[in-house]
Structures are given as structure tokens and as C-alpha cells.
Amino acid sequence: MESEELLLFAADSARIMLENGGETYRAEEIAMGIIASQGGAEPECFATNTGLMLSFTGEDGKVRSIVRRIKRRRMNLEKVSRLDRMANEMIADRMSFDEASDEMDAIERMRERPAGIKVAASAMGAGFFTLLFGGRVIDAVAAAAIGSVVALMLLGFQRKRLPEFLASLTGGALAALASLAVHYAGFDINTDVTIIGVIMLLVPGVAITNAIRDIIAGDLLAGIARAADAFLTAAAISSGAGSAVALWRFFLPGVAR
Numbered sequence: 001m002e003s004e005e006l007l008l009f010a011a012d013s014a015r016i017m018l019e020n021g022g023e024t025y026r027a028e029e030i031a032m033g034i035i036a037s038q039g040g041a042e043p044e045c046f047a048t049n050t051g052l053m054l055s056f057t058g059e060d061g062k063v064r065s066i067v068r069r070i071k072r073r074r075m076n077l078e079k080v081s082r083l084d085r086m087a088n089e090m091i092a093d094r095m096s097f098d099e100a101s102d103e104m105d106a107i108e109r110m111r112e113r114p115a116g117i118k119v120a121a122s123a124m125g126a127g128f129f130t131l132l133f134g135g136r137v138i139d140a141v142a143a144a145a146i147g148s149v150v151a152l153m154l155l156g157f158q159r160k161r162l163p164e165f166l167a168s169l170t171g172g173a174l175a176a177l178a179s180l181a182v183h184y185a186g187f188d189i190n191t192d193v194t195i196i197g198v199i200m201l202l203v204p205g206v207a208i209t210n211a212i213r214d215i216i217a218g219d220l221l222a223g224i225a226r227a228a229d230a231f232l233t234a235a236a237i238s239s240g241a242g243s244a245v246a247l248w249r250f251f252l253p254g255v256a257r
Contacts, residue, residue, distance in 0.1 A: 003040070003058035007066050009101060010034045011054050014047060015068045016083055016107060020076040021206055024048065024214045024222035030087040034100075037091045048222045049073065049229065074158075075206060082107050115155055122151035122201050130197030135190060142189045143197040146178040150198060168233045171202045172240030180248045195241060202237045204230040 014031040018024070028045040031054050035043040040056040047053075048070075055065035086103045089095035095103070112118075126147025127140040135143070150171050157167040175198035179191045207230040215223030 003056075003060075003062075003064050006035060006038050006040060006097075007054065007056065007064045009097070009104070010043075011052065011066045011068050012108075013083060013087060013104060014045065014052050014054065015070060016104070017080060018047060018049060018052065018070050019072055020074060020079040020083075021210070022080045022083070023210050023217070024219045024226075025217040026084065027052065028219075030084070033091045034087060037093065038097060047219075049226050073164075076110075076112070077206075079107050079110055082110075115152075118155065119148045119151045123148040126150075126198045126201055129200040130193055133193050133196050135193040135197060138187065139189045139194050140197070142179065142182050142187065143194045146175060146182070146194070146198050147201055149178060150174055150201060165232060165236050168202055168236035169240040172199055172237040172242075173244040174240075175199045175202075176241040176244035177248065180245070184252070195245075199237055199241055202233075204233045207233070 010031040013034060014027040017027040017030060024047050027047050031045045031047075031052070032043040035054075035056045039059060041058075043054075043056040045052060045054045051067065051069045053065065053067050055063055057063050083104070086095065086100055086107070090097070090100045123144040127144035130140040130143040131137075153174060154167055154171060157170070176195050179189070179194040179198065182194070183189050183191050207226055211223050211226035211230060213223075214220075214226060217223075
């Protein structure tokens, strides 16, 4: 096995981990562990949520290094789990390099869940979040319907590769306006609880958790960057929902509840 091939494989493993919601320290550990398990010396990896640098010394004494940009970020914990399992098997010498390469190719080619499943899951999530926050059954039903619409909007934004900030801003506004419109149409729903239940679909919970874990693990730069990203997303959600409610109350005072 060539040193360059090992370098590319380890870098791609860390890249896939970062692209799909994995922690920064885990991506670094996987890349360095893979290199060390295949005979590479002095592996070093520095990763953030937007890129990584990886280097090691080959058997010929020459240093190899590579830089990988993280151009897209999404949440696919199934890929993270499979990649983590593959790396652990490889590090423990229970999987050959060729088998690991085939497995990583399979992980890279994994398709996203069908749109129907995503929409149904979003509807259920919004409905149950509404019940969790003290809403009634009618509030949960309304949140489920609005949540499915928000999920369709987010899928459209992803296909067009629009910025995540814009998607969060629009999603928050849509959740608020749709909830107020349902109440305006004559349905006796609690708009506050319904809005909260729907926008929980947009809250970057995993990103916040990963930011805290990175900071605890000592990756301060990556942790702060993730926290800033999560803060901007939360600000976009609240700005969208708050602006929508303010505009509704300005044009239709006394209607929102």
C-alpha cells in the first residue's frame, strides 16, 4: 500500500465524519488511528468544522501531508456510526485496508432517506414536541401539518444549495405565519405552543452538543466555531419567527394569541 493512498483514505475518513455531524476530536482520532494502524509514523491531524490538515511520516522517512476543505455540512448520524465502526475495526486489525476502502465507498454512496420519510418524521416530531411543551391534541395536529410544510421547504432549500442561515430564517417565519394563519382560520389552537413545537425541528441541538464536547475535549477553536454556527442558526430562527409575529400583529392586531 502506497503512503499517498493511505493519506487520502485517512483524510477522506475524517472529511466524511465532519461533513455528517461527527465531533472534531473523533475525526482527528480516526484519521490518526488509521494511519498508525497501517504503519505510518508521527501522524498529526488538525480539524475544524470547515477543514482539516493531516500529515505523517512514511516508511521512507518522507513526510506526507494533505489539506481537505469541508464544503458541505449536514446531519447523517448513520454515516457517522458506520464510519466510526469501520475505523475501529481497522485500528483493531479486524479489517483489512481493502475491506475498509470498500466499506468507505459504500458509506460515501449511501443515499439520503426518501423525502416522504423525512416529511413524516418532521410532522411527528413537531406534533410530539408540541405535546411535550403542554399543548393540546389540536395544537399537536396543527404543528404536525405545519411541520411537514416546513420540512418540504427545507428539502427545497437543500436541493438548491441555499445558505443554512436563510433556511433557518425562512423556516422560523413560516412556522410562525402558518400557526397564526391556522388560528385566524377559526381553529382554536394555542399559537405560542404550536410555533415552539414546529421551530424545534430547526434548533441545532446536535451542533450545540458537539460544540460543548469539542471544548471539553480541548479543541477550543473547533468548539467555538461550532458554537458560533449554532448561535447564528438560533438567531436566524428567532429572528424569522419574531419578525413574522410582529408583522402579523401590526397588520392584524388582536388576532394572534
